[in-house]
């Protein structure tokens with residue numbers, strides 16, 4: 567893949583969006599267990615991870631219904647950068663959810679996708695730096711979790727997207743340090759619009775913390791980069 571400063575070479579947004587995938591050096595996947603993950607985080611991780619591969623009768627394995635999505639601390643860092651991307655590559659930009667080095671201090675999370683059911687789930691453990699009301703998670707941090715799961719889901723369905731609207735109903739507060747399960751479902755796709763619903767729930771499913779409808783719009787990444 568090559569590209570130059572001018573935008574015509576960047577006319578295929580899908581082509582650019584796939585840039586982070588063929589890495590030159592293997593990037594670190596942050597969505598794997600670390601010592602800060604509590605028992606609930608581990609339990610849910612193992613629950614979905616065990617459904618990524620299914621054992622067959624003959625002893626072999628085949629792909630399961632779920633797929634674990636890797637998560638890096640940058641989106642474009644590993645692209646083969648030409649002049650066109652240099653401003654971004656040289657910057658110190660980091661993905662908002664992956665910019666605290668101390669394990670467990672902020673967002674610990676892992677996402678799984680089920681393409682057959684057009685579903686995505688996120689398992690999040692909210693660390694002490696995410697406090698809002700005393701002892702509970704900040705509403706903006708909760709919105710970030712929702713945006714991460716629904717935004718990833720929308721981009722899996724439609725390529726590059728931007729969040730146009732997040733309509734969140736906060737039903738019950740999330741205790742700091744706890745683990746929550748986010749379930750994202752495709753509602754509908756209409757042209758460039760992708761509408762996704764998402765629930766944040768306690769890990770046993772007994773409590774709904776938030777309910778969200780999210781609107782994403784497919785974009786041409788080149789237009790975004792030209793503004794950077």
Ligand SMILES: CCCCCCCCCCCCCCCC(=O)SCCNC(=O)CCNC(=O)[C@H](O)C(C)(C)COP(=O)(O)OP(=O)(O)OC[C@H]1O[C@@H](n2cnc3c(N)ncnc32)[C@H](O)[C@@H]1OP(=O)(O)O
Pocket residue numbers: 641713714715717718721722727728729730731759781783785
């Ligand atoms: C393989 C996959 C791997 C995945 C690996 C991904 C890794 C990634 C992980 C990170 C995942 C985190 C995901 C974060 C995602 C952000 O955080 S994005 C940052 C926050 N969002 C923004 O900053 C967006 C700012 N807004 C904009 O840039 C522009 O308004 C938009 C959203 C691009 C839309 O602009 P536009 O393309 O010019 O569209 P426009 O013509 O205005 O509207 C088109 C249609 O949408 C409607 N519309 C537009 N906005 C709205 C709105 N707010 N409400 C209702 N309708 C609207 C219009 O009415 C119009 O409708 P129709 O008339 O066609 O029926």
